[in-house]
Amino acid sequence: xxxxxxxxxxxxxxxxxxxxxxxxxxxxxxxxxxxxxxxxxxxxxxxxxxxxxxxxxxxxxxxxxxxxxxxxxxxxxxxxxxxxxxxxxxxxxxxxxxxxxxxxxxxxxxxxxxxxxxxxxxxxxxxxxxxxxxxxxxxxxxxxxxxxxxxxxxxxxxxxxxxxxxxxxxxxxxxxxxxxxxxxxxxxxxxxxxxxxxxxxxxxxxxxxxxxxxxxxxxxxxxxxxxxxxxxxxxxxxxxxxxxxxxxxxxxxxxxxxxxxxxxxxxxxxxxxxxxxxxxxxxxxxxxxxxxxxxxxxxxxxxxxxxxxxxxxxxxxxxxxxxxxxxxxxxxxxxxxxxxxxxxxxxxxxxxxxxxxxxxxxxxxxxxxxxxxxxxxxxxxxxxxxxxxxxxxxxxxxxxxxxxxxxxxxxxxxxxxxxxxxxxxxx
Amino acid sequence: xxxxxxxxxxxxxxxxxxxxxxxxxxxxxxxxxxxxxxxxxxxxxxxxxxxxxxxxxxxxxxxxxxxxxxxxxxxxxxxxxxxxxxxxxxxxxxxxxxxxxxxxxxxxxxxxxxxxxxxxxxxxxxxxxxxxxxxxxxxxxxxxxxxxxxxxxxxxxxxxxxxxxxxxxxxxxxxxxxxxxxxxxxxxxxxxxxxxxxxxxxxxxxxxxxxxxxxxxxxxxxxxxxxxxxxxxxxxxxxxxxxxxxxxxxxxxxxxxxxxxxxxxxxxxxxxxxxxxxxxxxxxxxxxxxxxxxxxxxx
Numbered sequence: 001x002x003x004x005x006x007x008x009x010x011x012x013x014x015x016x017x018x019x020x021x022x023x024x025x026x027x028x029x030x031x032x033x034x035x036x037x038x039x040x041x042x043x044x045x046x047x048x049x050x051x052x053x054x055x056x057x058x059x060x061x062x063x064x065x066x067x068x069x070x071x072x073x074x075x076x077x078x079x080x081x082x083x084x085x086x087x088x089x090x091x092x093x094x095x096x097x098x099x100x101x102x103x104x105x106x107x108x109x110x111x112x113x114x115x116x117x118x119x120x121x122x123x124x125x126x127x128x129x130x131x132x133x134x135x136x137x138x139x140x141x142x143x144x145x146x147x148x149x150x151x152x153x154x155x156x157x158x159x160x161x162x163x164x165x166x167x168x169x170x171x172x173x174x175x176x177x178x179x180x181x182x183x184x185x186x187x188x189x190x191x192x193x194x195x196x197x198x199x200x201x202x203x204x205x206x207x208x209x210x211x212x213x214x215x216x217x218x219x220x221x222x223x224x225x226x227x228x229x230x231x232x233x234x235x236x237x238x239x240x241x242x243x244x245x246x247x248x249x250x251x252x253x254x255x256x257x258x259x260x261x262x263x264x265x266x267x268x269x270x271x272x273x274x275x276x277x278x279x280x281x282x283x284x285x286x287x288x289x290x291x292x293x294x295x296x297x298x299x300x301x302x303x304x305x306x307x308x309x310x311x312x313x314x315x316x317x318x319x320x321x322x323x324x325x326x327x328x329x330x331x332x333x334x335x336x337x338x339x340x341x342x343x344x345x346x347x348x349x350x351x352x353x354x355x356x357x358x359x360x361x362x363x364x365x366x367x368x369x370x371x372x373x374x375x376x377x378x379x380x381x382x383x384x385x386x387x388x389x390x391x392x393x394x395x396x397x398x399x400x401x402x403x404x405x406x407x408x409x410x411x412x413x414x415x416x417x418x419x420x421x422x423x424x425x426x427x
Numbered sequence: 428x429x430x431x432x433x434x435x436x437x438x439x440x441x442x443x444x445x446x447x448x449x450x451x452x453x454x455x456x457x458x459x460x461x462x463x464x465x466x467x468x469x470x471x472x473x474x475x476x477x478x479x480x481x482x483x484x485x486x487x488x489x490x491x492x493x494x495x496x497x498x499x500x501x502x503x504x505x506x507x508x509x510x511x512x513x514x515x516x517x518x519x520x521x522x523x524x525x526x527x528x529x530x531x532x533x534x535x536x537x538x539x540x541x542x543x544x545x546x547x548x549x550x551x552x553x554x555x556x557x558x559x560x561x562x563x564x565x566x567x568x569x570x571x572x573x574x575x576x577x578x579x580x581x582x583x584x585x586x587x588x589x590x591x592x593x594x595x596x597x598x599x600x601x602x603x604x605x606x607x608x609x610x611x612x613x614x615x616x617x618x619x620x621x622x623x624x625x626x627x628x629x630x631x632x633x634x635x636x637x638x639x640x641x642x643x644x645x646x647x648x649x650x651x652x653x654x655x656x657x658x659x660x661x662x663x664x665x666x667x668x669x670x671x672x673x674x675x676x677x678x679x680x681x682x683x684x685x686x687x688x689x690x691x692x693x694x695x696x697x698x699x700x701x702x703x704x705x706x707x708x709x710x711x712x713x714x715x716x717x718x719x720x721x722x723x724x725x726x
Contacts, residue, residue, distance in 0.1 A: 006527045014516060230511030234572065236480045237505035238528040240497070408480070421442060 007247025029266035067093030069151035201372035223314030241404040302364025312399035315406030333361035360391035437486035461626035462615040469635040504578035529576035543571035661702030
């Protein structure tokens with residue numbers, strides 16, 4: 001035990017002190033923040049300011065009504081969320097009743113020259129066909145077309161209501177859009193919205209996939225390094241191969257947990273002001289405590305499972321180049337699990353989701369998805385963890401046998417029958 | 428004093444390849460023992476079984492008078508032939524790490540590491556990374572690492588390989604000093620000149636089997652004085668002489684190995700008939716000659 005502790009300490013300290021660890025740990029949150037903030041800032045810069053729109057209509061009253069509608073704040077739910085922090089757009093409306101082809105060409109030229117933002121063709125013909133065109137120089141701004149669509153639809157409906165004798169407050173009440181909030185039921189209580197849960201689950205699962213792969217490969221590279229620097233035999237004169245393997249896996253795993261902890265702290269620091277000032281993307285991330293615990297548990301289980309395979313692969317080869325050709329048995333299952341993620345996302349409690357999430361190689365991804373989307377019964381989680389632990393136990397036994405023989409073998413890469421014989425020697 | 432190492436009929440095979448076959452020898456406390464053999468003879472395999480890196484398929488390993496168990500490793504220092512260090516670790520940290528694996532406390536490991544750095548003139552390198560050191564310096568660090576915990580049994584696989592003469596001398600002096608202080612040293616090599624000067628006893632192995640084992644002086648004596656060095660004028664024409672096993676002719680100087688049972692006096696008489704002899708000396712064979720003869724016979 002003392003030896004394992006010394007090995008863990010070395011592995012941990014050497015890694016955490018390394019420049020690459022510090023840079024990667026700090027850079028990752030910065031990149032994540034940038035990937036959220038920069039597009040948002042850009043969108044803000046684009047969306048704000050004044051937009052000059054010419055509405056070409058046979059009916060000037062309708063055009064004015066559309067213009068008035070555009071001036072109103074948009075309903076908050078409209079099709080996609082996170083709009084509250086958009087800078088308000090000021091629309092300057094010009095009404096043009098000349099629907100001739102010549103006037104059309106003139107307006108198009110103006111749009112092209114950038115003198116006006118766009119032209120909305122609200123002719124009687126277009127209305128009759130229920131298809132209105134908006135011409136603009138800028139590439140489709142989704143937000144703006146939503147604004148226009150709502151304005152046109154509302155104005156047209158209002159006029160139709162008026163024609164049927166409904167107007168004023170009565171019409172206003174009928175025209176007020178109804179918001180739809182998707183609410184998730186969690187333990188009999190209402191929780192966060194469905195979209196938020198989905199985004200959170202997706203982000204967490206991808207993060208888990210990333211760290212399991214990164215640290216699994218780190219174990220493999222570290223084994224290869226020890227082989228190629230020929231330090232293994234020096235170490236083996238005082239520790240057993242099992243202690244070495246345990247020290248390596250635990251040490252690298254501790255580094256992984258440290259990194260995750262740092263990132264979680266960053267995310268918390270970042271999302272708190274984010275929540276207060278503006279509801280940014282990260283602010284929307286709703287990370288339940290249960291989810292956090294599940295993440296930590298499944299990271300550890302997944303890491304132990306995959307890193308024991310990576311350690312065995314590392315011990316079989318001499319160079320990283322060779323390792324690249326050998327690592328598919330460790331890579332395939334987890335990549336496959338990510339492909340299968342859609343199944344539990346859409347039907348978290350279906351039979352197929354249940355069985356898929358019980359396969360130990362998929363469980364870190366798929367059981368985590370299920371827990372984050374819709375908490376499965378406790379017995380399923382316990383069963384899944386038990387299956388994983390049993391698999392890890394078996395795999396570690398197998399890997400440590402391969403490792404024990406492999407680390408003393410140099411030269412040619414072993415064939416499958418040779419590996420089978422290694423398992424025999426080590427017995 | 429008790430025997431420090433006892434191997435009794437150990438055997439190790441990998442598939443059809445037998446690395447070590449029914450090997451037995453003992454190493455007396457306080458002696459310097461040479462494990463000799465050509466490349467691939469099974470030296471490293473034997474050492475690995477001696478310290479539990481691999482287990483023998485058959486036979487028994489006893490250390491310090493007891494059946495091998497891992498706790499004895501605290502009394503063993505091992506410098507493998509395939510040796511290396513973590514390149515990016517600092518020299519002192521590295522030594523402390525290896526010392527701690529041998530059961531030293533952090534404080535004690537640090538104190539001893541610094542003392543070794545000083546002794547090996549590596550003080551100013553103690554806080555540098557291993558990769559900044561020259562190959563010779565790294566070897567000295569590895570040497571120190573094997574001795575940090577003051578082991579009673581020191582096992583060194585080709586310790587002088589790749590060392591320049593100055594460093595080899597430092598290392599040899601340390602080994603002699605350790606021997607004087609009562610430590611037992613086993614080293615494996617195929618450099619016979621070093622063995623001849625340093626070892627008390629040897630085991631010569633080839634294809635995993637012992638060809639010769641025991642006290643070096645006795646082994647050499649058992650070969651008898653059957654080597655002749657002769658200086659002459661003229662031509663003694665010894666090539667076709669029935670007494671001669673083999674001959675190494677340098678013109679007016681020859682080294683002759685006599686056939687078993689051949690009488691050196693008869694050779695001298697024969698030679699004086701044909702040439703003027705200025706020097707005639709009867710010698711024991713060198714270890715190198717024994718090695719070549721033994722390994723050649725069994726090849």
